[in-house]
Amino acid sequence: MGVQEVRMDPLEDVLALLGAESHVSAALVGGGGWAVGFDPPAGAKFNAVRRGRCALRVDGLAAPISLGEGDCFLLTRPVAYTLFTDPDAPVQPAYPIFAAAADGVARVGDGDDVLLIGGAFSLGGRARTLLLDDLPPVIHVPADTPEAGTVQWALGEIDAELRSTRLGSHLVAEHLALVLLIRVLRLHLARADRSSAGWLAGLADPVVAPALRAMHARPAHRWTVDEVARAATVSRSTLAARFKKVVGSGPLEYLTGWRIELAAERLRRGTDTVATIAQAVGYGSESALSVAFKRATGLSPRSYRTELAKGHPDDLPESAALADRTRPGR
CATH class of the missing domain: 2.60.120.10 (Jelly Rolls)
Incomplete structure (x- = not known):
């Protein structure tokens, strides 16, 4: 079995x-x-x-x-x-x-x-x-x-x-x-009708939903657009066009944002090293995660954790990587 x-x-x-x-x-x-x-x-x-x-x-x-x-x-x-x-x-x-x-x-x-x-x-x-x-x-x-x-x-x-x-x-x-x-x-x-847009609308879309489920199941996997398209059982061009129309971004852009969200969560709630977190969320090195994380939040992972330790989590910048990439027209 x-x-x-x-x-x-x-x-x-x-x-x-x-x-x-x-x-x-x-x-x-x-x-x-x-x-x-x-x-x-x-x-x-x-x-x-x-x-x-x-x-x-x-x-x-x-x-x-x-x-x-x-x-x-x-x-x-x-x-x-x-x-x-x-x-x-x-x-x-x-x-x-x-x-x-x-x-x-x-x-x-x-x-x-x-x-x-x-x-x-x-x-x-x-x-x-x-x-x-x-x-x-x-x-x-x-x-x-x-x-x-x-x-x-x-x-x-x-x-x-x-x-x-x-x-x-x-x-x-x-x-x-x-x-x-x-x-x-x-x-x-x-x-919702098929003209609805946004991340939530993607969960109800027959093309986008299986792609989202696949990436959420294995966020650390080194996905390519071809692999995501196969998971959705559509062509690469169909997936790219539909994902962009419904979610507002490409599938790999969405995945990048989701990985940053996962990294931010682990920084907030755990004591793992940045290198460990990088491997867990799909980045090959600490430096690769740091570059992506700072681009999304304005802070490096270490600075983000330092600000948390000061006891002012509400003052931290929002992790906008996923949010900004899931707006139609962006």
Whole structure:
């Protein structure tokens, strides 16, 4: 029996590399006419209507989005937004309402006609560039669409855990929220047409996706465009043209960016020597990695690690190698 090939998932790779974390907030119960305004989230934000109806107004979008029972949305931009049942109601800031939450429930208005659950995903600048910038500002998942069932399961489980008094229920809910994020992203990719562009769109493209999986499975391999094309079962010219159109770069440019991301992660979280990291991510020598790393980040690997040791990781330049190479038109 031959060795079974391990199928690598680039989306899973990126989420793991970037350390995406979820934070589930108190539920929001409202009655009558009300409006609650939320500050721009630092990462991505989701809310789901478990009972009743309300609407979502997002800064920069012309029209509000009607939300029915079972609907959810993912906000992908750091912009302010308002949830409301009455468009003319005075907007109350969200912070005092949630600060006064009791037993995991924040209340607004008079009654309990509407129940929402929600949370946020902590994503740094690199994650935002890689995951969110090519998405629409809001991904709305209506409950009555055929594809929404895969999202509804995660919502139901999050709701059940938030209502539970069992040990670890909040932690379970936060892990389930990451499941929800992945399923909403899957749903968006399934909806996207062939004209969509960007790194995430590549995961749904029949030519680009197998190429991405192959390179993520063996990032240290000395890939050539011909080999990547064979993995995608297309010609070299077809792969190069399609990859450039969808992802915004050539396949080997993408691979270079991904290797720099992997190297940066190992510098942040480990003590391996730069030479060891260079071999692990596909560079033949420490000097080769150093040149590529400095071109991408503005710092050598050693300087990058030194800055980390000073305790100011937020001041480090973003590793733009992958991000800059996955923008259509670049």
